[in-house]
Ligand code: SF4
């Protein structure tokens with residue numbers, strides 16, 4: 001029987017990793033990810049988790065160590081945030097090119113400068129093209145569930161891709177929530193031990209990370225691209241299997257009160273729950289507003305998104321990161337590309353919110369909808385709005 | 392990867408993660424085709440001491456029957472052998488188009 005717990009979300013994630021029987025962890029502590037790896041470190045020290053925990057001197061070393069450990073065939077986990085993710089950057093591409101199923105939690109945090117320890121999505125958006133599967137979660141239960149499911153997705157031999165679970169720093173990682181934990185037997189049945197396709201084994205030597213001449217580099221990248229886009233079906237089947245076992249079903253694009261909605265908000269991460277409150281209030285006031293929550297970021301769920309906006313006239317995309325000097329903030333750019341060839345595409349409006357920990361109460365979403373409605377008549381004043389900026 | 396020439400391999404034929412399962416596959420790269428010059432031996436002055444063979448950083452020199460030396464297809468044309476040859480019998484000659 002599953003049991004209910006009340007717990008800080010970071011600690012719940014560490015339990016998810018423990019119940020997934022991670023065998024190798026290398027991590028460097030960085031706010032707001034610290035509680036996750038701190039707790040895992042205690043579990044290993046106390047004999048509650050039979051894993052190798054490697055303390056390293058930087059995130060560059062953390063991910064490099066994870067690559068080595070994963071290459072030996074160990075189920076490998078790490079976590080980071082912000083500058084830590086940025087410091088990993090060059091190695092992140094190698095982990096995915098080597099097709100090593102490392103699972104990483106990113107407790108999303110703004111990038112310096114100015115120095116900020118608070119939440120936004122600038123860190124992961126700067127690592128958008130690393131070739132990993134990237135999922136966003138919105139509450140504690142999802143953080144737990146997706147941490148377990150990530151191993152099963154990543155380790156599927158048709159996938160073999162490292163996977164990031166994004167959870168918002170502090171506003172999700174550090175809150176105490178009620179969650180349901182499954183029994184260990186259920187997790188063991190769901191997630192069998194990892195059998196690598198190739199591993200570093202002196203008895204059966206292989207070369208990993210070889211040089212590629214111009215004659216084959218493109219073909220190697222094509223294989224990676226096909227694996228990442230092809231992971232979509234396997235992600236969905238893992239989510240379905242988990243849903244059938246636990247009753248908690250997940251979709252690439254989640255809908256909230258979208259029936260008959262002419263206006264749709266689109267959010268990612270835990271602000272989606274705040275947006276739900278705003279949608280409830282706007283619906284009560286007679287506004288035909290609904291909410292789309294983008295869970296799957298890589299591979300990007302183009303078909304789901306196109307289907308989800310059918311019938312809507314206006315899609316308001318709420319980004320939590322900037323693309324300075326670019327055409328659009330990251331999520332909007334992706335969404336517009338998805339719609340470009342659609343005959344009856346909705347108009348888009350764009351608001352960047354919640355940068356560097358700026359608080360977003362439900363009223364913000366109401367203000368955004370009001371402003372977008374007004375601009376739908378007059379035409380927008382800017383390509384995108386950095387909402388609430390003074391001056 | 393299959394034993395096909397590299398420029399004919401399709402993406403489907405490349406192993407997951409571009410892992411190489413055959414040892415010594417780098418032998419198929421004729422790295423010498425990058426060079427802009429190559430060493431030429433004047434055998435009449437060679438004392439067959441093997442210093443050139445020892446100092447070549449690319450295993451670009453092979454011993455021939457009779458104990459003399461010549462370059463192979465991995466010579467990158469760095470000129471170290473010519474610099475170090477004890478009798479000065481190696482000269483570097485530019486590659487022709
Ligand atoms: S030129 Fe350089 S690479 Fe070529 S044979 Fe001499 S030492 Fe070796």
Ligand code: SF4
Nearest residue numbers: 437438440441443476
């Ligand atoms: S170093 Fe000069 S003399 Fe000695 S073997 Fe090589 S070519 Fe001959």
